[in-house]
Amino acid sequence: MNALLKYRELQLLAAIVALVLLISLRVPQFLSPSSLGNVYHDTSILIILALGQMGVILTKCIDLSMAANLALCGMVSAMLNIAFPGVPVPFLILAAVALGAALGSINGLLVWKLAMPPIVVTLGTMTIFRGSIFLLTDGKWVNAHQMSASFKAFPRDIVLGMPVLSWLSIVAIAIMFVVVGRTALGRSFFAVGGNSNAAVYAGINPGRARFRAFMISGALSGLAGYLWVSRYAVAYVDIALGFELDVVAACVIGGVSIAGGIGSVPGAVLGALFLGVIKNALPVINVSPFWQLAISGTVIIIAVAFNARAEAKKGRVILRRAEAAA
Amino acid sequence: MSIANPTPRQIPDRLKGLPERALKSWETLLVVVMVAIFTINSFASPYFLDPWNLSDATFNFTEKALVALALALVIIAGEIDLSVASIIAISSTMMGMAASHGAGAPELVLVGMGTGLVCGAINGWLVTGLGLPSIVVTIGTMSLFRGLAYIILGDKAYTQYPDGFAYFGQGYVWWVFSFELALFAVMAVLFYILLHRTSFGRVTYAIGNNPVAALFSGVKVARVKFILFLLTGLMSGIAAVCLTSRLGSTRPSIATGLELEAVTMVVLAGVNINGGSGTVPGIVLAAIIMGLVTFGFGLLNVPGIVMSIFIGLLLILVIAVPVIAGRIGQRRKAQAH
Numbered sequence: 259m260n261a262l263l264k265y266r267e268l269q270l271l272a273a274i275v276a277l278v279l280l281i282s283l284r285v286p287q288f289l290s291p292s293s294l295g296n297v298y299h300d301t302s303i304l305i306i307l308a309l310g311q312m313g314v315i316l317t318k319c320i321d322l323s324m325a326a327n328l329a330l331c332g333m334v335s336a337m338l339n340i341a342f343p344g345v346p347v348p349f350l351i352l353a354a355v356a357l358g359a360a361l362g363s364i365n366g367l368l369v370w371k372l373a374m375p376p377i378v379v380t381l382g383t384m385t386i387f388r389g390s391i392f393l394l395t396d397g398k399w400v401n402a403h404q405m406s407a408s409f410k411a412f413p414r415d416i417v418l419g420m421p422v423l424s425w426l427s428i429v430a431i432a433i434m435f436v437v438v439g440r441t442a443l444g445r446s447f448f449a450v451g452g453n454s455n456a457a458v459y460a461g462i463n464p465g466r467a468r469f470r471a472f473m474i475s476g477a478l479s480g481l482a483g484y485l486w487v488s489r490y491a492v493a494y495v496d497i498a499l500g501f502e503l504d505v506v507a508a509c510v511i512g513g514v515s516i517a518g519g520i521g522s523v524p525g526a527v528l529g530a531l532f533l534g535v536i537k538n539a540l541p542v543i544n545v546s547p548f549w550q551l552a553i554s555g556t557v558i559i560i561a562v563a564f565n566a567r568a569e570a571k572k573g574r575v576i577l578r579r580a581e582a583a584a
Numbered sequence: 585m586s587i588a589n590p591t592p593r594q595i596p597d598r599l600k601g602l603p604e605r606a607l608k609s610w611e612t613l614l615v616v617v618m619v620a621i622f623t624i625n626s627f628a629s630p631y632f633l634d635p636w637n638l639s640d641a642t643f644n645f646t647e648k649a650l651v652a653l654a655l656a657l658v659i660i661a662g663e664i665d666l667s668v669a670s671i672i673a674i675s676s677t678m679m680g681m682a683a684s685h686g687a688g689a690p691e692l693v694l695v696g697m698g699t700g701l702v703c704g705a706i707n708g709w710l711v712t713g714l715g716l717p718s719i720v721v722t723i724g725t726m727s728l729f730r731g732l733a734y735i736i737l738g739d740k741a742y743t744q745y746p747d748g749f750a751y752f753g754q755g756y757v758w759w760v761f762s763f764e765l766a767l768f769a770v771m772a773v774l775f776y777i778l779l780h781r782t783s784f785g786r787v788t789y790a791i792g793n794n795p796v797a798a799l800f801s802g803v804k805v806a807r808v809k810f811i812l813f814l815l816t817g818l819m820s821g822i823a824a825v826c827l828t829s830r831l832g833s834t835r836p837s838i839a840t841g842l843e844l845e846a847v848t849m850v851v852l853a854g855v856n857i858n859g860g861s862g863t864v865p866g867i868v869l870a871a872i873i874m875g876l877v878t879f880g881f882g883l884l885n886v887p888g889i890v891m892s893i894f895i896g897l898l899l900i901l902v903i904a905v906p907v908i909a910g911r912i913g914q915r916r917k918a919q920a921h
Contacts, residue, residue: 320719368900368904372903372904372907372908373907374900374903374904374907375857375858375903377664377719377857378851378857378899378900378903379900381844381847381848381896381899382848382896382897382899382900383896383900384844384896385844385892385893385895385896385899386893386896386897386900388889388892389889389890389892389893389896390893392887392889392890393890393893397887397889495889503723503726503727506720506723507723507724507727510720510723516717516719516720517717546735546738548731548734548735548738548739548836549731549734549735550731551727551728551730551731551734552727552728552731552732552734552735553731554727554731555724555725555726555727555728555729555730555731556724556728558720558723558724558727559710559716559721559724559725559728562716562717562720562721562724563710563714563716566714566715566716566717
């Protein structure tokens, strides 16, 4: 199974490389290191969010509130920056991450303690989080000139040849790689998503595992919130509207099974990169950006069809013909 | 998305008497909430109890409710369709295109409904033919259908519709009763009959409760699910006719976010998001409640986004409160013993 999974990620990697080569046939500059670096830089926020969503989906849940959480944390960090211009940026980031984690744990608690369906919970908190931004700001925007210079510059600062934003996403990837692959917590995600009853007998509390997955996804949304607002230098109610679906799409393309228990960090990252390459390539090859939505929709459907083939249940087939029909 | 429940289901020896069941039912709770909101609104604003104002209020929910009727059946069968708003967008775009080529009102209705059916068939085939999870499939088709609308329209809009077309979204059947409201009433009756009075309806519940058991009982699970997706596509197409006619224009961003409001309506109606339970009267009540809340807040000058907070809270509370109440009840029982 493990070999098969690795094979899937290699497939995706090959698809991305092929896509990049194909584009560079028409526009050779696309292949230059700085251009590819820009694509990665542009995809960093999606990668960070996809990592959080992956953990949640592994436990057979879904977090539709990520983009709203991002928007709220981004707005709060921008408002903190206006109120206390002297506070160094790392503290603002910590505040955004903490707020994000707190919002994520609201989702987690509702799923854990009240056994509510995650899709309903996060649908509800999605509108509540976004509405709270309006209550907080009366619908006003926070514009670039109101933010301090360091607030806007931090993600763009070049360290060792790469912007901080790209480095942060690499750090997030490394941490999630260790957490998901090398810790008991990560194993519990897989156990709960694979078979929550069996997980109970193995001494795992499924509710708690889900709670932690939601908290992590919230914390990463908070981080992404600051990054989004400082990168685009503007904060308002509707930032990242609908972005949660891009994040789910990145996971699905990366081979994370919506039925839980299957997925990997490299897969989610590659899934996000695939979407990032498409998004950045369209204007380069003179395709109207209006095509982007339809293309990503098609990619999602193709990816999920691929996933289904890879996951096709083996064993426990009582009535082969009937099982296929269901 | 279901959370496995390790305790076996308890089936009582005898169902409780009808009055007690009716009193404790979800629909009764919805009626109480509806009356409460109605009363509060009539005190809060002097403009609330005006027949024409109330008639205007129905436009807040009729299109969503038309979609919710069919969506509820899909959810009862254990699937979900998040692409409904995008189906409305592409149907409306196709209607606009047909209108710009000189189609009359009847042809436009056919184009809208036909586009909806095609989209529903695509969803249904992906879910039942290829056996893919509906939540991801419909997230995909949600991007695809709206993406097609964007490809066709870009930043433009269709605004030229024939004269007779306005009736579907703006016409009145009798006095204050709009065509949309009448259509919703008729559809609600049809869906009531379909879900509660036909074997197709029973089978829908059976599939939602246990698809494997339904299959082994000889139910054509795949075909039923396919028909349900087809039906949802058709209802979205009909909603697109009403919405396009009411707005008199089509932009690719039409009906953005409607899928979440429709899902909220269905959940508020007491339909289990994991499938297997829910009623048509519940959907009608939930639709009216959401319409009244939106209208009442509107009269009080509450901005739309604050209403959405309220709807979000309502969504969580209607599920959380019964769970908490049940727990408290159990604890009391345990103490009494």
